[in-house]
Amino acid sequence: MAVDIDFLISQLTLEEKISFLAGESTWRTAGVERLGIPNIKLSDGPSGARGEIFGEGVPAAFFPSGVSLGATWDVALLQELGELLAEETKSKSASVILSPTMCLARNVLGGRNFETYGEDPYHVGKLATALVKGVQSQGIGATPKHFVANDSEIDRFHGNRVIPTRALRECYLKPFQMVVRDADPWCMMSAYNKVNGEHCDASRKLLTDVARKEWGWEGLIMSDWGGTTAAGPSINAGLDLEMPGPPTRRTQSTVSALIEGGEVDAKQIDESVRRILHLLVRSGRFDDSSDNGEVCLNTPEQAAKLRRAACAGIVLLKNENKALPIHPSKALKKLAVVGPNAQRVVAGGGGSSYIKAPYWTSVLSSLEDRFAEHDTEVVHHRGANVSRYVPTAPSEQCRDPYTNYGGGAVDWWHGHEKIGKPVATTHVDDLYFISFGDRPAIIPNDFDFNFSLSTVLKPRTTGLHKLSLSSIGPAQMFVDDQLLISETGELREDATLFFTYGSEESITQVHLTAGREYRIRIEGHSHDRQLDRSLDTRIRPMENKFFGVRFGYEEADYSDLPAEAAQLCRESDAAIVVVGRDKEWETEGQDIPQFALPGDQVRLIEEVAAVCPRTIVVVQAGTPIKLEPWIHKVQALVYTWYQGQELGNAAADVLCGSYNPSGRLPVVFPREVEHSPGTMMPLEPGVDTSSVYAEGIHVGHRYLDFLGISPIFPLGFGLSYSSFELSNVRMVEHALTQSQSVIIHADVRNVGGSDVPARQTILAFIAPVGKSYLTMPVKTLCSFAKTPELKTGEGCTVELDIDAYDLGVYDALSERWIIPSGAKFDILIGTDSSNASRVGQLDVEIEISWVHCTST
Incomplete structure (x- = not known):
């Protein structure tokens, strides 16, 4: 239908206009019913269209990570995946997807490097442009993010990036300029951080002078969630939309006072309203404002596309003596598949991009399927423990006391005391439980509630086992009604769990008996700290909008895992060692603490290689790791990155030769962490942390070229079987x-x-x-x-x-x-x-x- 935007603006009251400047809820903008103006729903990306519920929502297709897509170097594939991402977005009744992530992988320890396509401005810009074209060809709005230089998670809400003008233009702004020029994205998202002293959301130079006036772009700019630092400066800078809602900064009273005081021009508000209405027109919301709920598509055609995309990103880095591919044969009687990432699902990095997939595959299960009809025996051993924290209690050892399904149950009450029966009960599969504006509808959105997370734990062994608790807000853990841990939920400056909003884990040890069932209950309530954000800009954004608990459990294990795995490999004809990181080592909210593989994984590789000549290492990670000296002791090395729901099938396709590896490195692999330019950045958070981009335009492989240092693997490197x-x-x-x-x-x-x-x-x-x-x-x-x-x-x-x-x-x-x-x-x-x-x-x-x- 034809929409007269000028007429609608003329009919809106000032109060209605102000309501458009911030979200109505966590994932929706405001609407005006009397004028027939609908709202619009947004969904998180970039690993897929998750929908509005963290963790326990409707399953969604889990795409390969951005860095894996970067390794494809395949513009046509990215456009095809953009079309698929749009299809998934529609299945969640959303009209805008918060994707792609376009910040450069400046430093090898960047916590969110796995989300982006690589280190090079041109390469990132080309692939992002293709994805945006694919998404928007299907009538869904794309949102390139985070504008700009959001390439480290250290002090990410307040840290200042001191970037020389040429580097800012030629490296960090260039991918966004390319996507604006060639794909005209409907939206962009501003970054949390400062650039050269200004918060990005409040930088008129970036949002208006560069993006709008210089580039001629007319799309909508929204904040990152909780990333609006002040009402007046952000409005004047050209930030159209504060997210999430209800507003923290742009309340009716605050914005009205700014207009009356002459600090904000009403014409600026009209311009933001115009861009929001234009987005509604582009997305077809005036023609169809229905909200049909969320569904999971999970079609065979989708699975095939995701598997092909996952295969295309896998990089073969070493292949001596034709160790790969592995084929069933008389000479291969026993294949050992060992390592901490062999059996478990390591689908992606952590944070807002993580998705509940409709199904999962692992490297071990896919290889077992591949060899099931042959005489080759596939054997497995964990080989090493790499958990950064006490591992989240496994759902296969925990059951919901009401349904007996794996996981647990959450009972909800109004208020901070449990009075009467629960007003709602929900099931959780994952005992690392996060709620963000998605509690049961009967619980009001004012954070005045309490909960009880219950599960029944059945240990497999007898011994002194570890139990841990971390939470957002105060919580207590009971085992068979005995209080074991009391967590205040107090925030620390160096917090790492729950996007940095949670407490650090409290750990206790208790003797448990194998086969016996123990009733675990975690009780807590919403934290109600009253935060005056006009006075304290150091507070974490959205601090009072998150809620969650994490139940950790680890059974006593006194075995020598690497030695046991090596013995299994000694008796095998070939060994595949699956190592890497996971969503707790690489995650939004923190940078990676070390360059080397965590835990005993290096020892595992070296001990296996010493007894099994045909040792093949598979690395699951979103950024380079330290490869020397162990790479020289193995015959083959395959870098699979994070591959979403098809990770196991894709790895098996490449390892067994049904897919000829074509992935090429989207980042240079330095020999030492000091060879990565961002290591001059402060390693500890602090007030107004400043990161000086002293390398200037010499980012990624250019830095090593500038220094005259040879990498272990250069940008674009990759082998094939041909x-x-x-x-x-x-x-x-x-x-x-x-x-x-x-x-x-x-x-x-x-x-x-x-x-x-x-x-x-x-x-x-x-x-x-x-x-x-x-x-x-x-x-x-x-x-x-x-x-x-x-x-x-x-x-x-x-x-x-x-x-x-x-x-x-x-x-x-x-x-x-x-x-x-x-x-x-x-x-x-x-x-x-x-x-x-x-x-x-x-x-x-x-x-x-x-x-x-x-x-x-």
């Missing part, structure tokens, strides 16, 4: 103007090695020749292309386009992009950043300059 030949590289179009690209063709041929078709990725870099007008990186990625699947003997021609916008540098003095006359560049073509050869030179005869580029 070999490729690159030949006949030629420049088809030599002239470079603001409207004319340089075009390069290269022939790629699969010369054999596997009966399974294979794909190759070709990268193009430019390197300055002689002294340049402004300092440039040693080489800069400026184009890439991926071949189709090629059978042995087949070849194809790939095309690489290099346009002026990929070569320009930002001149802070003139505030424009420029390629000066007389500039000369070598063009390098190859398969990774350390294996690229000069194929020609590009000479710029006439200066090219611009402020903002038009769509390519």
Whole structure:
């Protein structure tokens, strides 16, 4: 239907206009019924459309992590997955998905690196653009985030990123500029952090001067959840929407007073209302304002797409003596699959992106299925304990006392005392339970409630076992009605659990008997600290909107796990060691505490490799880890990242050779953590922590190039079971103007090695020749292309386009992009950043300059 936005704005009262400036609830905007203006529902991404309930909601398709999608280097695949993500968003009755995450993986210890596509601005911008195009082609709004430089979780709500102008423009803003230019996203999300002294949500320079005026973008900008730091400054900066609702900053009284006092112009409010109404028009909400609830699609077609996408991101880093692929054969009588991540599901990193999938696969279960009809025996051992905390109590050892299903039950009461019967009872599968605006409808949204989480625990062994409790707000743990732990719920500056909103875990030990059932009860109530946010900006956003408890349980185990696993491998013909991190080591709210594999995993690898020559290591992680010295002791190394619900099937497809690995590294793998630029950042949080981006434009592989340090694996590296030949590289179009690209063709041929078709990725870099007008990186990625699947003997021609916008540098003095006359560049073509050869030179005869580029 045709909607006259100007007319609607003229009919709105000031109170109604103010209501549009903040969410009505956690996942919905406000509407005005008298004028027929509907609300709009948003859903978390980027790993899938979770819907409005954390943890225990309707299952949703769990996509491969962003870094795995980055490893595909496949623009067409990202657009296809964007279409699938839109389909999932519709299944949750939402119209906007909070995806993609576009911040650069600046430092190897970044807690949310797994969410983004990689380290390189051009690469991230290209893939994000493709995903946004796919999402919005289906009538769903995408939300690139977090604008800008939200690349560390240390003091993430208040930390200040001190970024030189060129680095800000050429590295951190560039991916957003690319996606605005080429995909016109309907929304963007501002970051929590400060950039050069200004909170992003209150930076008029970023939100209005750059994104709107300079880039000409007309979409809506919302805050991250709880990321509106002040009402007046954020409105004046151009932040349209405070989320979540009800508002904390932009209350009716606060905004009205700001207008009356002349601190906020009513015209600015009209502009934000206009953008919100425009989003409603784009999403079709005026045509269909229904809310049909949330459903789980879980179709075979979806599963096949996710499996293919997961396979495409897996990177083969080492394969000596053709250790891979593993095929059933007479010589392979026993296959050992060991390691802490072999049997358990490690689908993604932690935080708001984590999803309850309709099903899970593990590496062990998928390999067992693969060898079930053959004579090969598959044996397993955990091999190491890598839990960062006391592990969450397993649902297979805990049952709901009401239903006997795995997990537990939550009884709810009004008020802070348990009076009468519960007003509601809900079931939880996971005993790490988080509630965020999704309590039972009968519980009012004023945080005045109490609860009792009950489960029946059945130990498998007798001994002195660990029990732990962490909570948001005060809680107590009882075992058979005996109080064991009393948790105040007091927040600490260095808190890590519950997105940093919870207490650290309290641990006790108690003697339990195998086979006996113990009644576990955790009681608590909402925390009701009254927070004056106008006075205390150091308070964590949304502190009073979260609630949760975590029940940890670990049975006494005095065995030597690595030695036992090694003995099993000694008796096997091959060993697959599945190691890595998980959602408690890599998570929103904290950076990773160490570069090396946690726990005894390095010892496990080395002891297995010492007794089993055919040792294959599979790493599940969202960022590089320290590989030396153990990588030199194993025959094969496969990096699977985090693959969502299809993690096991995808790993088995690659390990067993039914999929020829085509993933290529989206980040450089340094030998030491000190070789990653962000390590000059403070390691402890504090008031107004500042991170100085002293490396400037030398981010990712450029940093190692600048220092002259060789990585253990370069950007773009990856092996296949096939070999490729690159030949006949030629420049088809030599002239470079603001409207004319340089075009390069290269022939790629699969010369054999596997009966399974294979794909190759070709990268193009430019390197300055002689002294340049402004300092440039040693080489800069400026184009890439991926071949189709090629059978042995087949070849194809790939095309690489290099346009002026990929070569320009930002001149802070003139505030424009420029390629000066007389500039000369070598063009390098190859398969990774350390294996690229000069194929020609590009000479710029006439200066090219611009402020903002038009769509390519």
